[in-house]
Amino acid sequence: MKQENGMIYPKLPKAMTAKTGSETELSRQETTAGGDPLQKPLSAADSQGKKSSILSTKKLSTPKKTPLLAAGYRVEDYDAITTIAVAFETDGKADHYIFTSQNGVEHFLKGRTAPREVSGISTFCVGDKTRILLEQHGFKVQKSAENASELAKFLVKNHKNDSFLFFCGMRRMPTLRQIFDENRMDLREVEVYDTVLQSKSFPQSFGAVLFFSPSGVESFSRENDLHNTFAYCIGPTTARAARLYTNHICIAEEPTVESTVQAVLDNPPAFTE
Missing domain, CATH: 3.40.50.10090 (Rossmann fold)
Structure with missing residues (x-):
């Protein structure tokens, strides 16, 4: 279990994410921490478009994108900065x-x-x-x-x-x-x-957005609503920036693009039915 700046980052079981709440729930909080059950998740390949679509705010190479595609996600990427x-x-x-x-x-x-x-x-x-x-x-x-x-x-x-x-x-x-x-x-x-910042407006919403810097969060949020979207962040500093716009946050185990992608696979975005 990793602790930094008073925030605890244990790893969630697959297909789970923390409920909204206090700063200590910033990322992979354990299900028992708040005493309430987590929302029941839908699968990555859910037929509703938003729930199986992912946006990366950094262009992903084919090897980095392939695991997400193989898991059933539709992936869109662009350089937000x-x-x-x-x-x-x-x-x-x-x-x-x-x-x-x-x-x-x-x-x-x-x-x-x-x-x-x-x-x-x-x-x-x-x-x-x-x-x-x-x-x-x-x-x-x-x-x-x-x-x-x-x-x-x-x-x-x-x-x-x-x-x-x-x-x-x-x-x-x-x-x-x-x-x-x-x-x-x-x-x-x-x-x-x-x-x-290379801000871009997207007509559709996404089930999850991958962020790699606070500036990337700012760029995306200038033109898009992140409120009901899951943010997967490369590190705690980026997560704190995303926290201004959404309570659904997961922090990568390591500060790398690969680890941020893996965070989606290990902790798929969850939605209520």
Whole structure:
């Protein structure tokens, strides 16, 4: 059973989802927690269109989409957001670098006005895919955390007197800055990209929507109603954004696209008959 920021994320039995309620029911809450039985679910292949249709707010490759199709879902996907480069300058002087996304890494590498050797630079990051990308380019990754909060707490404990450069997007969450400021640690933020919302209105409703960032939630919700829809989220931060629009939320076991897709298969969206 996983616990983070006071929220408990046990895994639901298949074909179940938590009832609406308090913040502690944010994701895969156990059926016994509230004492009330869950709503009786309908199958993924239910003939009513909404109940078997899924929308991904990120384009899915064929291998990622196939398990959903095989389970009887109709799948639609699009890119709810895109990123654009932001010109930046930095002397690169710090004890360590921080990246919390692959976008940050890619735009840092593309946007350097005076490319310098990055091999061996001490780096901390969020996510295994970010770690892999960094290592492919020669960075020395000291630690990869599941989320920014976990990373910040580790750095407070183990590197409080060090200096950091955080290469990030303009729409970043304030998590790192807040924790560093609270502990009077040296953090300089360097914006290397911006996130652009690509809002799109859908004439139909969906049984479930897959979200991979708070910006993706915002983009979708600008033109569509999420109120009676199940939101499958890549992580707790994205889930908190979705919580503004729906109480039906499931958080992936790992912060990856594959795990978010698997969350649908393990915990199919449930509907009352």
